[in-house]
Amino acid sequence: TQSTRPQRLLSAVQKNATRGDPRSVVKAIDHFCRHKEWAMNVGDEKGCILDSVVTEVNPHTVLELGTYCGYSTVRIASLLPPHAKLITLEFNPDYAAVARQVIAWAGLEEKVQLVEGASSDWIPKLKEQFGIQTFDLVFLDHWKDRYLPDTKLIEEFGLLRKGSVLLADNVICPGTPDYLEYVRSSPQYKSQYFKSHLEYTKVEDGLEKSVFLG
Numbered sequence: 183t184q185s186t187r188p189q190r191l192l193s194a195v196q197k198n199a200t201r202g203d204p205r206s207v208v209k210a211i212d213h214f215c216r217h218k219e220w221a222m223n224v225g226d227e228k229g230c231i232l233d234s235v236v237t238e239v240n241p242h243t244v245l246e247l248g249t250y251c252g253y254s255t256v257r258i259a260s261l262l263p264p265h266a267k268l269i270t271l272e273f274n275p276d277y278a279a280v281a282r283q284v285i286a287w288a289g290l291e292e293k294v295q296l297v298e299g300a301s302s303d304w305i306p307k308l309k310e311q312f313g314i315q316t317f318d319l320v321f322l323d324h325w326k327d328r329y330l331p332d333t334k335l336i337e338e339f340g341l342l343r344k345g346s347v348l349l350a351d352n353v354i355c356p357g358t359p360d361y362l363e364y365v366r367s368s369p370q371y372k373s374q375y376f377k378s379h380l381e382y383t384k385v386e387d388g389l390e391k392s393v394f395l396g
């Protein structure tokens with residue numbers, strides 16, 4: 183049977199990256215997506231902005247919505263302080279299976295909890311299931327029409343504290359207009375746009391960083 187793109191991406195990691203070396207895993211995926219097959223990873227250009235925000239926040243608890251193949255999971259987890267935890271939600275079991283292997287190849291299993299299922303099912307349960315109080319950082323990179331409803335769920339279940347940071351991918355392309363309007367107009371957020379490009383292309387895209395003011 184035919185392989186899938188995520189499976190071919192995983193093979194490229196296993197072939198070209200060094201086990202236990204997250205940067206080589208990131209490099210191998212970016213090379214594959216630039217020269218072989220485009221895939222919807224945050225990519226190297228927006229990835230550098232992601233890295234700078236993670237480093238600035240220095241989070242002990244991170245929630246990622248949308249694991250896909252684990253590219254941003256590896257970028258974030260490789261920058262976390264010891265004992266920090268990254269919970270990443272993935273709806274598609276085939277993507278989750280690939281992501282687990284990418285995360286393992288990077289040697290980051292200890293820092294990452296990959297949870298399979300829907301955000302609407304899991305966000306209400308994260309506190310009790312994982313002993314989380316609040317998230318220091320939330321990275322949104324899943325279905326674009328879910329950014330706003332899931333942000334409201336995250337607020338409703340008390341998962342943010344004063345100073346928690348939301349970082350959203352694709353606010354221009356494919357675009358998340360209702361989410362952008364919300365975080366930019368709400369008195370509960372201080373938002374900032376980081377202009378960049380859609381991964382591996384010259385098309386404009388960017389990340390929106392929104393600090394929860396409580």
Ligand SMILES: O=C(NC/C=C/[C@H]1O[C@@H](n2cnc(C(F)(F)F)c2)[C@H](O)[C@@H]1O)c1cc([N+](=O)[O-])cc(O)c1O
Pocket residue numbers: 222223224246247248249250271272273274277299300301302323324325326328351352355356380381
């Ligand atoms: O559609 C895009 N991304 C959608 C990404 C979706 C990914 O998020 C998962 N998910 C769904 N719900 C959850 C949760 F967490 F709720 F459980 C997780 C889906 O299974 C999928 O792996 C996209 C598209 C383009 N593009 O150029 O078309 C570029 C990009 O960077 C993109 O991110």
Ligand SMILES: [Mg+2]
Pocket residue numbers: 222223224323351352
């Ligand atoms: Mg994206």
